Amino acid sequence: SLLSASLLGIDFASPLMNASGVCCRYNEELDAMLASDAGSLITKSCTLLPREGNPEPRYTATALGSINSMGLPNEGYEYYLDYAVKHDYAKKPLFMSVAGLSLEDNMAMLTAIREAKLPAIVELNLSCPNVPGKPQIAYDFEAMESMLEAASRVWAQPFGVKMPPYFDIAHFDEAAAILNRHPLVKFITCINSIGNALVIDIERESVVIKPKDGFGGIGGDYVLPTALANVNAFFRRCPDKQVIGCGGVKSGAEVFMHLLAGASLVQVGTALQEEGCGIFARLNAELAEILQRKGYRSLEEVRGKLRTL
Numbered sequence: 614s615l616l617s618a619s620l621l622g623i624d625f626a627s628p629l630m631n632a633s634g635v636c637c638r639y640n641e642e643l644d645a646m647l648a649s650d651a652g653s654l655i656t657k658s659c660t661l662l663p664r665e666g667n668p669e670p671r672y673t674a675t676a677l678g679s680i681n682s683m684g685l686p687n688e689g690y691e692y693y694l695d696y697a698v699k700h701d702y703a704k705k706p707l708f709m710s711v712a713g714l715s716l717e718d719n720m721a722m723l724t725a726i727r728e729a730k731l732p733a734i735v736e737l738n739l740s741c742p743n744v745p746g747k748p749q750i751a752y753d754f755e756a757m758e759s760m761l762e763a764a765s766r767v768w769a770q771p772f773g774v775k776m777p778p779y780f781d782i783a784h785f786d787e788a789a790a791i792l793n794r795h796p797l798v799k800f801i802t803c804i805n806s807i808g809n810a811l812v813i814d815i816e817r818e819s820v821v822i823k824p825k826d827g828f829g830g831i832g833g834d835y836v837l838p839t840a841l842a843n844v845n846a847f848f849r850r851c852p853d854k855q856v857i858g859c860g861g862v863k864s865g866a867e868v869f870m871h872l873l874a875g876a877s878l879v880q881v882g883t884a885l886q887e888e889g890c891g892i893f894a895r896l897n898a899e900l901a902e903i904l905q906r907k908g909y910r911s912l913e914e915v916r917g918k919l920r921t922l
């Protein structure tokens with residue numbers, strides 16, 4: 614039907630899903646995603662062992678979006694693997710986000726997930742900005758290459774990567790070239806939050822989150838043009854891969870923009886955190902209205918069709 618989507622040859626009833634980190638730490642939240650009108654869902658980025666994360670307050674919404682320094686709070690990969698074992702894949706596809714604190718931790722988790730022989734889709738997070746002392750892997754191209762090399766060997770089946778935003782054409786070129794050397798990387802999720810931004814409350818003359826002196830990753834309206842640029846940059850450079858768009862989606866209009874830029878699926882972070890799982894019914898309806906008004910009969914007719922001048 615009109616909103617049907619496809620990734621890795623798997624069918625989705627809607628292109629919409631949560632961005633990892635939102636509504637996905639606990640089973641109850643994942644079940645709410647399952648009951649929603651989202652086409653699929655992804656678990657919170659996991660580590661080998663459970664983590665409490667950074668001190669609170671660690672997330673704040675603003676008029677233009679959000680800032681967070683959660684610090685990878687999660688129940689440990691076994692919790693999400695248990696969820697994935699019990700999941701009904703006929704109902705909707707399930708992604709697992711993996712974000713080990715080291716290459717070795719990622720390989721241990723990928724080995725365990727592989728041995729469970731599930732149809733879960735892995736999104737390897739190369740872009741967490743909020744763990745003190747752990748730089749974003751995808752901003753260190755040598756570390757990224759080693760991680761993809763090891764992940765490809767251990768996982769040995771298709772997977773995706775969650776990328777940070779880049780801001781320079783030379784960086785788009787180098788990152789895409791590395792991804793293109795790894796054929797098992799079949800999808801690229803652009804973008805994670807823009808890392809290490811600073812929101813200031815003028816009344817309190819203060820930062821708004823506690824960790825890292827107030828520095829954190831921003832999402833929402835702040836990041837939409839950066840997200841669209843990254844989706845389109847990787848869509849153009851990686852013809853044998855698919856792109857998942859993430860960043861600044863709060864209505865059908867932004868979903869449509871991500872599709873035009875080249876996205877096959879579209880994730881929702883800040884707006885989902887603020888509005889709750891009911892947002893997916895609204896976004897599906899708004900996207901359908903735009904498509905019908907323009908005379909489109911499928912998402913494939915839109916994907917990557919952005920015009921240049």
Ligand code: RRO
Nearest residue numbers: 682683684685741743806830
């Ligand atoms: O948990 C977090 O602080 C976090 C992660 Br792992 C991430 O990938 N992106 C983000 O904005 N926050």
